[in-house]
Amino acid sequence: MRKISKLLIANRGEIACRIMKTAHSMGIDTVAVYSEADADAPHRKMATEAVALGPSPASESYLVIERIITAAVQTNADAVHPGYGFLSENAAFAKACEEAGLIFIGPSPRAISLMGNKAEAKRQMAAAGVPCVPGYEGEDQSDDRFVSASNEIGFPVMVKASAGGGGRGMRVVSKPEKLLKGLTAARSEGERSFGSAELILEKAIIEPRHIEIQVFADNHGNVVHMGERDCSIQRRHQKVIEEAPSPAVSPELREKMGATAVAATKAINYSGAGTFEFLLDQDKNYYFLEMNTRLQVEHPVTECVTGLDLVEWQIRIASGEPLPLSQKDISVRGHAIEARLYSEDPYKSFLPKVGILSEWFAAEGEGIRTDHGLETGFEITPFYDGMIAKIVGYGANRETARANLQEGLRRTIDKGLTTNRLFLLSCIAHKEFIAGSATTGFIETYFPKKKLAEGPDLNSK
Numbered sequence: 334m335r336k337i338s339k340l341l342i343a344n345r346g347e348i349a350c351r352i353m354k355t356a357h358s359m360g361i362d363t364v365a366v367y368s369e370a371d372a373d374a375p376h377r378k379m380a381t382e383a384v385a386l387g388p389s390p391a392s393e394s395y396l397v398i399e400r401i402i403t404a405a406v407q408t409n410a411d412a413v414h415p416g417y418g419f420l421s422e423n424a425a426f427a428k429a430c431e432e433a434g435l436i437f438i439g440p441s442p443r444a445i446s447l448m449g450n451k452a453e454a455k456r457q458m459a460a461a462g463v464p465c466v467p468g469y470e471g472e473d474q475s476d477d478r479f480v481s482a483s484n485e486i487g488f489p490v491m492v493k494a495s496a497g498g499g500g501r502g503m504r505v506v507s508k509p510e511k512l513l514k515g516l517t518a519a520r521s522e523g524e525r526s527f528g529s530a531e532l533i534l535e536k537a538i539i540e541p542r543h544i545e546i547q548v549f550a551d552n553h554g555n556v557v558h559m560g561e562r563d564c565s566i567q568r569r570h571q572k573v574i575e576e577a578p579s580p581a582v583s584p585e586l587r588e589k590m591g592a593t594a595v596a597a598t599k600a601i602n603y604s605g606a607g608t609f610e611f612l613l614d615q616d617k618n619y620y621f622l623e624m625n626t627r628l629q630v631e632h633p634v635t636e637c638v639t640g641l642d643l644v645e646w647q648i649r650i651a652s653g654e655p656l657p658l659s660q661k662d663i664s665v666r667g668h669a670i671e672a673r674l675y676s677e678d679p680y681k682s683f684l685p686k687v688g689i690l691s692e693w694f695a696a697e698g699e700g701i702r703t704d705h706g707l708e709t710g711f712e713i714t715p716f717y718d719g720m721i722a723k724i725v726g727y728g729a730n731r732e733t734a735r736a737n738l739q740e741g742l743r744r745t746i747d748k749g750l751t752t753n754r755l756f757l758l759s760c761i762a763h764k765e766f767i768a769g770s771a772t773t774g775f776i777e778t779y780f781p782k783k784k785l786a787e788g789p790d791l792n793s794k
Contacts, residue, residue: 334653344416412436494523500570580769637669691749700737
Protein backbone atom coordinates (compact mmCIF):
# COMPACT_ATOMS: atom_id res chain seq x y z
CA MET A 334 0.00 0.00 0.00
CA ARG A 335 1.14 3.54 -0.82
CA LYS A 336 -0.34 6.49 1.02
CA ILE A 337 -1.47 9.38 -1.18
CA SER A 338 -0.86 12.74 0.52
CA LYS A 339 -0.88 14.98 -2.54
CA LEU A 340 -2.86 14.46 -5.74
CA LEU A 341 -2.43 16.25 -9.07
CA ILE A 342 -5.56 16.43 -11.20
CA ALA A 343 -4.65 16.38 -14.89
CA ASN A 344 -7.88 18.03 -15.97
CA ARG A 345 -9.99 21.16 -15.66
CA GLY A 346 -13.50 22.43 -15.05
CA GLU A 347 -16.21 20.53 -13.23
CA ILE A 348 -14.42 17.18 -13.06
CA ALA A 349 -11.29 18.75 -11.57
CA CYS A 350 -13.44 20.42 -8.89
CA ARG A 351 -15.33 17.17 -8.31
CA ILE A 352 -12.13 15.21 -7.69
CA MET A 353 -10.69 17.91 -5.43
CA LYS A 354 -13.82 17.86 -3.27
CA THR A 355 -13.33 14.19 -2.43
CA ALA A 356 -9.55 14.48 -2.09
CA HIS A 357 -9.86 17.32 0.41
CA SER A 358 -12.44 15.38 2.41
CA MET A 359 -9.89 12.56 2.65
CA GLY A 360 -7.19 14.93 3.91
CA ILE A 361 -5.31 14.88 0.59
CA ASP A 362 -3.73 18.06 -0.77
CA THR A 363 -4.37 18.81 -4.44
CA VAL A 364 -2.45 20.28 -7.34
CA ALA A 365 -4.31 21.94 -10.19
CA VAL A 366 -2.88 22.44 -13.65
CA TYR A 367 -4.17 25.18 -15.89
CA SER A 368 -3.77 26.79 -19.29
CA GLU A 369 -3.68 30.51 -20.08
CA ALA A 370 -7.44 30.43 -20.72
CA ASP A 371 -7.98 28.97 -17.24
CA ALA A 372 -5.65 31.30 -15.34
CA ASP A 373 -8.57 32.48 -13.16
CA ALA A 374 -10.65 29.31 -13.33
CA PRO A 375 -12.40 28.02 -10.19
CA HIS A 376 -10.54 24.69 -10.33
CA ARG A 377 -7.24 26.55 -10.00
CA LYS A 378 -8.48 28.50 -6.98
CA MET A 379 -9.94 25.41 -5.31
CA ALA A 380 -6.66 23.46 -5.33
CA THR A 381 -4.03 23.54 -2.61
CA GLU A 382 -1.54 24.72 -5.22
CA ALA A 383 -1.52 25.20 -8.98
CA VAL A 384 0.91 24.96 -11.89
CA ALA A 385 0.67 26.69 -15.27
CA LEU A 386 0.89 24.36 -18.27
CA GLY A 387 1.05 26.73 -21.20
CA PRO A 388 -1.09 28.24 -23.98
CA SER A 389 -4.87 27.85 -24.16
CA PRO A 390 -5.16 25.12 -26.83
CA ALA A 391 -5.37 21.70 -25.15
CA SER A 392 -2.71 20.39 -27.55
CA GLU A 393 -0.28 22.86 -26.00
CA SER A 394 -1.30 22.43 -22.37
CA TYR A 395 -3.64 19.73 -21.00
CA LEU A 396 -2.51 17.16 -23.58
CA VAL A 397 1.25 17.65 -23.14
CA ILE A 398 2.29 14.64 -21.07
CA GLU A 399 5.78 15.91 -20.28
CA ARG A 400 4.48 19.15 -18.76
CA ILE A 401 1.98 17.36 -16.53
CA ILE A 402 4.57 14.88 -15.30
CA THR A 403 6.99 17.75 -14.60
CA ALA A 404 4.29 19.59 -12.64
CA ALA A 405 3.60 16.49 -10.54
CA VAL A 406 7.27 15.87 -9.79
CA GLN A 407 8.04 19.50 -8.99
CA THR A 408 5.13 19.75 -6.54
CA ASN A 409 6.02 16.40 -4.90
CA ALA A 410 2.66 14.88 -5.78
CA ASP A 411 2.22 11.20 -5.01
CA ALA A 412 -0.46 10.49 -7.59
CA VAL A 413 -2.21 11.75 -10.70
CA HIS A 414 -5.95 11.59 -11.42
CA PRO A 415 -6.76 12.06 -15.12
CA GLY A 416 -10.50 12.73 -14.74
CA TYR A 417 -12.20 12.00 -18.07
CA GLY A 418 -11.42 13.21 -21.56
CA PHE A 419 -7.96 14.61 -22.34
CA LEU A 420 -5.39 11.94 -21.28
CA SER A 421 -7.71 9.75 -19.20
CA GLU A 422 -7.57 6.80 -21.62
CA ASN A 423 -4.05 7.37 -22.89
CA ALA A 424 -1.85 4.36 -22.15
CA ALA A 425 1.33 6.37 -22.78
CA PHE A 426 0.29 8.85 -20.08
CA ALA A 427 -0.42 6.08 -17.56
CA LYS A 428 2.96 4.56 -18.33
CA ALA A 429 4.73 7.92 -18.02
CA CYS A 430 3.18 8.35 -14.56
CA GLU A 431 4.42 4.92 -13.48
CA GLU A 432 7.92 5.58 -14.82
CA ALA A 433 8.04 8.85 -12.87
CA GLY A 434 7.14 7.00 -9.66
CA LEU A 435 3.62 8.45 -9.59
CA ILE A 436 0.45 6.51 -8.81
CA PHE A 437 -1.89 6.68 -11.79
CA ILE A 438 -5.48 6.66 -10.55
CA GLY A 439 -6.82 4.31 -13.15
CA PRO A 440 -6.13 0.91 -14.70
CA SER A 441 -2.80 -0.32 -16.00
CA PRO A 442 -1.38 0.94 -19.30
CA ARG A 443 -1.96 -2.57 -20.67
CA ALA A 444 -5.69 -2.48 -19.81
CA ILE A 445 -6.11 1.00 -21.27
CA SER A 446 -4.42 -0.05 -24.49
CA LEU A 447 -6.34 -3.32 -24.67
CA MET A 448 -9.79 -1.83 -24.24
CA GLY A 449 -9.05 1.45 -26.01
CA ASN A 450 -8.96 -0.29 -29.37
CA LYS A 451 -12.52 -1.23 -30.29
CA ALA A 452 -11.43 -4.07 -32.58
CA GLU A 453 -9.20 -5.72 -29.98
CA ALA A 454 -11.74 -5.08 -27.22
CA LYS A 455 -14.43 -6.91 -29.18
CA ARG A 456 -12.11 -9.83 -29.80
CA GLN A 457 -11.28 -10.02 -26.08
CA MET A 458 -14.93 -9.82 -25.06
CA ALA A 459 -16.01 -12.44 -27.58
CA ALA A 460 -13.30 -14.76 -26.23
CA ALA A 461 -14.63 -14.16 -22.71
CA GLY A 462 -18.15 -15.15 -23.79
CA VAL A 463 -19.60 -11.64 -23.70
CA PRO A 464 -22.41 -11.08 -26.27
CA CYS A 465 -21.12 -8.78 -29.03
CA VAL A 466 -22.86 -6.96 -31.87
CA PRO A 467 -22.30 -8.93 -35.11
CA GLY A 468 -19.63 -7.17 -37.11
CA TYR A 469 -16.18 -7.10 -38.66
CA GLU A 470 -12.97 -6.07 -36.87
CA GLY A 471 -10.32 -7.69 -39.07
CA GLU A 472 -6.87 -6.50 -40.11
CA ASP A 473 -7.83 -6.17 -43.79
CA GLN A 474 -8.88 -2.52 -43.97
CA SER A 475 -9.49 -2.34 -47.71
CA ASP A 476 -12.73 -0.94 -49.09
CA ASP A 477 -13.41 -4.26 -50.84
CA ARG A 478 -13.24 -6.16 -47.55
CA PHE A 479 -15.62 -3.73 -45.86
CA VAL A 480 -18.03 -4.02 -48.79
CA SER A 481 -18.09 -7.81 -48.53
CA ALA A 482 -18.33 -7.70 -44.72
CA SER A 483 -21.25 -5.27 -44.92
CA ASN A 484 -23.09 -7.56 -47.30
CA GLU A 485 -22.50 -10.48 -44.94
CA ILE A 486 -23.69 -8.52 -41.88
CA GLY A 487 -26.61 -6.86 -43.64
CA PHE A 488 -27.57 -3.20 -43.81
CA PRO A 489 -27.87 -0.89 -41.99
CA VAL A 490 -24.33 -1.02 -40.59
CA MET A 491 -22.38 1.19 -38.21
CA VAL A 492 -18.91 2.26 -39.35
CA LYS A 493 -16.68 3.11 -36.38
CA ALA A 494 -13.17 4.41 -35.84
CA SER A 495 -11.49 1.61 -33.89
CA ALA A 496 -9.70 4.05 -31.60
CA GLY A 497 -12.72 6.33 -31.31
CA GLY A 498 -14.94 7.57 -28.55
CA GLY A 499 -17.40 10.33 -27.69
CA GLY A 500 -19.39 9.77 -30.87
CA ARG A 501 -16.50 10.75 -33.15
CA GLY A 502 -15.59 8.63 -36.16
CA MET A 503 -19.01 6.96 -36.32
CA ARG A 504 -21.34 6.72 -39.31
CA VAL A 505 -24.59 4.83 -39.79
CA VAL A 506 -24.78 3.54 -43.38
CA SER A 507 -28.26 2.53 -44.47
CA LYS A 508 -27.61 1.49 -48.08
CA PRO A 509 -24.74 -0.20 -49.96
CA GLU A 510 -24.28 2.78 -52.27
CA LYS A 511 -23.49 5.02 -49.27
CA LEU A 512 -20.84 2.74 -47.74
CA LEU A 513 -17.72 4.15 -49.45
CA LYS A 514 -18.65 7.68 -48.44
CA GLY A 515 -19.19 6.52 -44.85
CA LEU A 516 -15.84 4.71 -44.78
CA THR A 517 -14.00 7.77 -46.06
CA ALA A 518 -15.66 10.09 -43.54
CA ALA A 519 -15.05 7.76 -40.57
CA ARG A 520 -11.40 7.18 -41.56
CA SER A 521 -10.79 10.90 -41.88
CA GLU A 522 -12.39 11.71 -38.54
CA GLY A 523 -10.60 8.81 -36.85
CA GLU A 524 -7.24 9.98 -38.15
CA ARG A 525 -7.94 13.58 -37.20
CA SER A 526 -9.34 12.88 -33.72
CA PHE A 527 -7.42 9.81 -32.59
CA GLY A 528 -4.42 9.46 -34.90
CA SER A 529 -5.72 6.19 -36.34
CA ALA A 530 -7.70 5.43 -39.48
CA GLU A 531 -8.48 1.83 -38.45
CA LEU A 532 -12.19 1.00 -38.72
CA ILE A 533 -14.60 -1.69 -37.58
CA LEU A 534 -18.10 -2.55 -38.75
CA GLU A 535 -21.12 -3.43 -36.65
CA LYS A 536 -24.68 -4.34 -37.40
CA ALA A 537 -26.73 -1.22 -36.68
CA ILE A 538 -29.31 -2.05 -34.04
CA ILE A 539 -32.25 0.25 -34.67
CA GLU A 540 -33.31 2.47 -31.76
CA PRO A 541 -31.87 0.39 -28.92
CA ARG A 542 -31.45 1.41 -25.30
CA HIS A 543 -27.89 2.35 -24.37
CA ILE A 544 -27.15 0.65 -21.06
CA GLU A 545 -23.86 0.72 -19.16
CA ILE A 546 -22.67 -1.19 -16.12
CA GLN A 547 -20.34 0.44 -13.58
CA VAL A 548 -17.64 -1.93 -12.32
CA PHE A 549 -14.84 -1.64 -9.77
CA ALA A 550 -11.92 -4.01 -9.29
CA ASP A 551 -9.00 -3.93 -6.86
CA ASN A 552 -5.55 -5.48 -7.00
CA HIS A 553 -6.57 -8.33 -4.71
CA GLY A 554 -8.86 -10.13 -7.16
CA ASN A 555 -12.14 -8.56 -6.02
CA VAL A 556 -14.66 -7.23 -8.56
CA VAL A 557 -18.12 -5.71 -8.07
CA HIS A 558 -20.69 -3.89 -10.15
CA MET A 559 -22.90 -0.98 -9.08
CA GLY A 560 -25.88 -1.57 -11.31
CA GLU A 561 -26.68 0.12 -14.58
CA ARG A 562 -27.13 3.56 -16.07
CA ASP A 563 -29.39 4.32 -19.02
CA CYS A 564 -27.68 6.71 -21.45
CA SER A 565 -30.13 6.38 -24.34
CA ILE A 566 -30.85 10.07 -24.87
CA GLN A 567 -28.03 11.13 -27.17
CA ARG A 568 -27.25 13.63 -29.86
CA ARG A 569 -24.83 12.53 -32.60
CA HIS A 570 -23.86 9.57 -30.39
CA GLN A 571 -22.99 11.90 -27.50
CA LYS A 572 -24.92 11.50 -24.25
CA VAL A 573 -27.25 14.27 -23.12
CA ILE A 574 -29.36 12.78 -20.29
CA GLU A 575 -28.49 9.75 -18.16
CA GLU A 576 -30.29 7.96 -15.36
CA ALA A 577 -29.98 5.15 -12.85
CA PRO A 578 -31.49 2.67 -12.71
CA SER A 579 -32.77 2.13 -16.24
CA PRO A 580 -36.57 2.01 -16.70
CA ALA A 581 -35.97 -0.82 -19.19
CA VAL A 582 -33.95 -3.12 -16.92
CA SER A 583 -35.62 -5.61 -14.58
CA PRO A 584 -33.90 -6.89 -11.43
CA GLU A 585 -33.27 -10.18 -13.23
CA LEU A 586 -31.72 -8.48 -16.25
CA ARG A 587 -29.64 -6.23 -13.98
CA GLU A 588 -28.22 -9.27 -12.23
CA LYS A 589 -27.46 -10.94 -15.56
CA MET A 590 -25.79 -7.90 -17.12
CA GLY A 591 -23.89 -7.19 -13.92
CA ALA A 592 -22.57 -10.75 -13.80
CA THR A 593 -21.47 -10.44 -17.44
CA ALA A 594 -19.58 -7.22 -16.71
CA VAL A 595 -17.91 -8.68 -13.62
CA ALA A 596 -16.80 -11.78 -15.53
CA ALA A 597 -15.43 -9.62 -18.35
CA THR A 598 -13.54 -7.46 -15.85
CA LYS A 599 -11.89 -10.51 -14.36
CA ALA A 600 -11.06 -11.90 -17.82
CA ILE A 601 -8.84 -8.92 -18.63
CA ASN A 602 -7.26 -8.69 -15.14
CA TYR A 603 -8.59 -5.15 -14.70
CA SER A 604 -8.29 -2.86 -11.68
CA GLY A 605 -9.93 0.46 -10.86
CA ALA A 606 -13.16 2.00 -12.13
CA GLY A 607 -14.52 0.89 -15.48
CA THR A 608 -17.74 0.95 -17.45
CA PHE A 609 -19.08 -1.67 -19.83
CA GLU A 610 -21.41 -0.17 -22.41
CA PHE A 611 -24.10 -2.33 -24.00
CA LEU A 612 -26.87 -1.93 -26.54
CA LEU A 613 -30.19 -3.40 -25.40
CA ASP A 614 -32.56 -4.31 -28.23
CA GLN A 615 -36.33 -4.40 -28.08
CA ASP A 616 -36.29 -8.09 -27.15
CA LYS A 617 -34.02 -7.39 -24.13
CA ASN A 618 -30.96 -8.92 -25.78
CA TYR A 619 -27.80 -7.02 -24.87
CA TYR A 620 -24.58 -6.64 -26.84
CA PHE A 621 -21.15 -5.34 -25.83
CA LEU A 622 -20.38 -1.95 -27.31
CA GLU A 623 -17.16 -0.81 -25.62
CA MET A 624 -15.44 -0.42 -22.26
CA ASN A 625 -14.46 2.95 -20.85
CA THR A 626 -11.36 2.65 -18.68
CA ARG A 627 -12.03 5.75 -16.61
CA LEU A 628 -14.56 7.58 -14.48
CA GLN A 629 -17.64 8.43 -16.52
CA VAL A 630 -19.21 11.86 -16.90
CA GLU A 631 -22.45 10.36 -15.60
CA HIS A 632 -21.00 8.79 -12.45
CA PRO A 633 -23.04 11.11 -10.15
CA VAL A 634 -26.28 9.20 -10.82
CA THR A 635 -24.64 6.02 -9.57
CA GLU A 636 -23.39 7.87 -6.50
CA CYS A 637 -26.91 9.17 -5.80
CA VAL A 638 -28.56 5.74 -5.91
CA THR A 639 -25.82 3.81 -4.11
CA GLY A 640 -24.70 6.42 -1.58
CA LEU A 641 -21.08 5.74 -2.55
CA ASP A 642 -18.27 8.13 -3.51
CA LEU A 643 -16.75 6.68 -6.69
CA VAL A 644 -13.75 9.01 -6.64
CA GLU A 645 -12.93 7.88 -3.10
CA TRP A 646 -13.11 4.28 -4.29
CA GLN A 647 -10.71 5.10 -7.11
CA ILE A 648 -8.20 6.68 -4.74
CA ARG A 649 -8.37 3.84 -2.23
CA ILE A 650 -7.93 1.17 -4.90
CA ALA A 651 -4.99 3.02 -6.45
CA SER A 652 -3.43 3.20 -2.97
CA GLY A 653 -3.52 -0.60 -2.81
CA GLU A 654 -6.55 -1.03 -0.56
CA PRO A 655 -9.14 -3.75 -1.23
CA LEU A 656 -12.63 -2.80 -2.36
CA PRO A 657 -14.50 -1.05 0.48
CA LEU A 658 -17.58 -3.27 0.03
CA SER A 659 -18.47 -6.69 -1.35
CA GLN A 660 -21.24 -7.23 -3.93
CA LYS A 661 -23.83 -8.21 -1.30
CA ASP A 662 -23.28 -4.89 0.49
CA ILE A 663 -24.01 -2.75 -2.59
CA SER A 664 -27.64 -1.88 -3.28
CA VAL A 665 -29.51 0.55 -5.51
CA ARG A 666 -32.09 2.75 -3.81
CA GLY A 667 -34.30 5.37 -5.43
CA HIS A 668 -33.65 7.01 -8.78
CA ALA A 669 -31.37 9.71 -10.22
CA ILE A 670 -31.36 11.58 -13.55
CA GLU A 671 -28.51 13.75 -14.86
CA ALA A 672 -28.71 16.43 -17.55
CA ARG A 673 -25.58 17.81 -19.20
CA LEU A 674 -25.53 21.59 -19.51
CA TYR A 675 -23.73 22.60 -22.72
CA SER A 676 -22.68 26.01 -24.02
CA GLU A 677 -24.49 25.59 -27.32
CA ASP A 678 -27.63 26.73 -29.14
CA PRO A 679 -29.95 23.75 -29.77
CA TYR A 680 -32.24 25.97 -31.86
CA LYS A 681 -29.46 26.80 -34.31
CA SER A 682 -28.13 23.31 -35.11
CA PHE A 683 -26.51 22.98 -31.66
CA LEU A 684 -23.93 25.58 -32.63
CA PRO A 685 -21.21 25.87 -29.93
CA LYS A 686 -21.33 29.18 -28.06
CA VAL A 687 -18.72 31.15 -26.14
CA GLY A 688 -19.00 34.13 -23.87
CA ILE A 689 -18.88 35.40 -20.31
CA LEU A 690 -21.26 34.20 -17.61
CA SER A 691 -22.58 37.53 -16.38
CA GLU A 692 -24.50 35.69 -13.67
CA TRP A 693 -24.16 32.08 -12.54
CA PHE A 694 -26.12 30.25 -9.90
CA ALA A 695 -25.85 26.49 -9.41
CA ALA A 696 -29.06 24.95 -8.14
CA GLU A 697 -28.67 22.92 -4.96
CA GLY A 698 -31.05 21.61 -2.33
CA GLU A 699 -32.96 18.49 -1.38
CA GLY A 700 -32.91 16.09 -4.29
CA ILE A 701 -30.75 18.37 -6.48
CA ARG A 702 -27.03 18.18 -7.17
CA THR A 703 -24.99 20.35 -9.53
CA ASP A 704 -21.41 19.52 -10.50
CA HIS A 705 -19.61 22.46 -12.09
CA GLY A 706 -16.43 24.53 -12.26
CA LEU A 707 -18.03 27.90 -12.89
CA GLU A 708 -18.49 31.29 -11.25
CA THR A 709 -20.02 34.63 -12.20
CA GLY A 710 -17.71 36.41 -14.64
CA PHE A 711 -16.06 33.21 -15.90
CA GLU A 712 -15.41 33.13 -19.64
CA ILE A 713 -16.36 30.10 -21.71
CA THR A 714 -13.76 29.85 -24.49
CA PRO A 715 -13.72 27.84 -27.73
CA PHE A 716 -10.72 25.77 -26.63
CA TYR A 717 -12.48 22.99 -24.70
CA ASP A 718 -15.52 20.73 -24.71
CA GLY A 719 -18.84 22.57 -24.48
CA MET A 720 -20.15 20.71 -21.42
CA ILE A 721 -19.97 23.21 -18.56
CA ALA A 722 -22.05 21.62 -15.78
CA LYS A 723 -24.18 18.64 -14.79
CA ILE A 724 -27.50 18.98 -13.00
CA VAL A 725 -28.82 15.90 -11.19
CA GLY A 726 -32.26 15.26 -9.76
CA TYR A 727 -32.71 12.33 -7.40
CA GLY A 728 -35.34 10.91 -5.09
CA ALA A 729 -37.24 7.87 -3.91
CA ASN A 730 -38.64 7.11 -7.38
CA ARG A 731 -38.22 8.13 -10.99
CA GLU A 732 -40.95 10.77 -11.08
CA THR A 733 -39.55 12.44 -7.96
CA ALA A 734 -36.10 12.45 -9.54
CA ARG A 735 -37.52 13.92 -12.77
CA ALA A 736 -39.41 16.63 -10.87
CA ASN A 737 -36.29 17.52 -8.88
CA LEU A 738 -34.21 17.71 -12.07
CA GLN A 739 -36.87 19.93 -13.59
CA GLU A 740 -36.70 22.21 -10.55
CA GLY A 741 -32.90 22.20 -10.67
CA LEU A 742 -32.85 23.24 -14.31
CA ARG A 743 -35.42 25.97 -13.69
CA ARG A 744 -33.41 27.38 -10.78
CA THR A 745 -30.08 27.30 -12.60
CA ILE A 746 -29.01 30.80 -13.65
CA ASP A 747 -26.70 30.99 -16.68
CA LYS A 748 -27.09 34.59 -17.85
CA GLY A 749 -24.79 36.00 -20.50
CA LEU A 750 -24.28 32.66 -22.23
CA THR A 751 -26.42 30.62 -24.60
CA THR A 752 -26.88 27.09 -23.25
CA ASN A 753 -29.10 24.08 -23.88
CA ARG A 754 -30.96 24.49 -20.56
CA LEU A 755 -34.40 25.10 -22.10
CA PHE A 756 -33.87 22.19 -24.48
CA LEU A 757 -33.11 19.91 -21.54
CA LEU A 758 -36.33 21.03 -19.87
CA SER A 759 -38.23 20.20 -23.06
CA CYS A 760 -36.65 16.73 -23.16
CA ILE A 761 -37.56 15.74 -19.62
CA ALA A 762 -41.09 17.16 -20.04
CA HIS A 763 -41.76 15.04 -23.14
CA LYS A 764 -44.32 12.27 -22.66
CA GLU A 765 -41.94 9.65 -24.09
CA PHE A 766 -39.33 10.52 -21.48
CA ILE A 767 -41.89 10.66 -18.69
CA ALA A 768 -43.05 7.17 -19.70
CA GLY A 769 -39.46 5.91 -19.45
CA SER A 770 -39.56 4.51 -22.98
CA ALA A 771 -37.01 6.75 -24.75
CA THR A 772 -34.45 5.03 -26.98
CA THR A 773 -31.34 6.33 -28.76
CA GLY A 774 -33.65 7.73 -31.44
CA PHE A 775 -35.44 10.05 -28.97
CA ILE A 776 -33.92 13.40 -29.98
CA GLU A 777 -33.86 12.63 -33.70
CA THR A 778 -37.51 11.55 -33.61
CA TYR A 779 -39.09 14.12 -31.31
CA PHE A 780 -36.74 17.08 -31.75
CA PRO A 781 -35.81 17.08 -35.45
CA LYS A 782 -33.93 20.04 -36.90
CA LYS A 783 -37.10 21.58 -38.36
CA LYS A 784 -38.91 21.52 -35.01
CA LEU A 785 -35.92 22.94 -33.12
CA ALA A 786 -35.62 25.78 -35.64
CA GLU A 787 -39.00 27.00 -34.37
CA GLY A 788 -37.35 27.88 -31.05
CA PRO A 789 -37.74 26.65 -27.47
CA ASP A 790 -41.00 25.31 -26.11
CA LEU A 791 -41.62 27.82 -23.36
CA ASN A 792 -44.46 25.68 -21.98
CA SER A 793 -41.87 23.24 -20.66
CA LYS A 794 -39.88 26.00 -18.97
